[in-house]
Amino acid sequence: MRPVVGTAIGLGAALLLTAGMTTASATPPTPPPARASAQHPVLVDCLWHQRYRPSDFILACGDGNSLLSDMHWTQWNDTTAVAEGVNMVNDCKPYCAAGKFRSYPVTVRLDRPTAWTKHPNVQHFTRLNLTYSGAKPEGYAQVMKYAMWN
Structure with missing residues (x-):
């Protein structure tokens, strides 16, 4: 039963990491701050x-x-x-x-x-x-x- 728990935790972590990466790559980049000279x-x-x-x-x-x-x-x-x-x-x-x-x-x-x-x-x-x-x-x-x- 322990291997199932370890596998479940590993899969959950992988899903969270993938979801985080997908969200980050789907978010448009923020524009650079306005230049102080303006x-x-x-x-x-x-x-x-x-x-x-x-x-x-x-x-x-x-x-x-x-x-x-x-x-x-x-x-x-x-x-x-x-x-x-x-x-x-x-x-x-x-x-x-x-x-x-x-x-x-x-x-x-x-x-x-x-x-x-x-x-x-x-x-x-x-x-x-x-x-x-x-x-x-x-x-x-x-x-x-x-x-x-x-």
């Missing part, structure tokens, strides 16, 4: 992640003493992105660990998209401009231009 450019963050219309963004990757927050994007296309937000900057007084973060309203503008070195089929913005609408951090110009990492 999408709008992205903003690359400190951890090398692609960001699209982020609500926050760290500008000072080394120490986190400058970040953008509450960003509301009014434009994001193949050449430019524009947002209104807040630049939170540590005043580092008397030194950065004891400093206080101050809020400054800004207009954020991204431009100069180019192929990203890490993923050449992905376009990313290579320049970020901040325009302070009122007060600005000590030592900053009214318009600050940052080259973005690649």
Whole structure:
């Protein structure tokens, strides 16, 4: 009686394997994912992640003493992105660990998209401009231009 049970299990496994192979071969192949180059450019963050219309963004990757927050994007296309937000900057007084973060309203503008070195089929913005609408951090110009990492 044991050989019958072993044969039945073997036949069942063979049928399942055949059914699985038939189903797999009968299923049409899935189309390749859309190429990233067909999408709008992205903003690359400190951890090398692609960001699209982020609500926050760290500008000072080394120490986190400058970040953008509450960003509301009014434009994001193949050449430019524009947002209104807040630049939170540590005043580092008397030194950065004891400093206080101050809020400054800004207009954020991204431009100069180019192929990203890490993923050449992905376009990313290579320049970020901040325009302070009122007060600005000590030592900053009214318009600050940052080259973005690649």
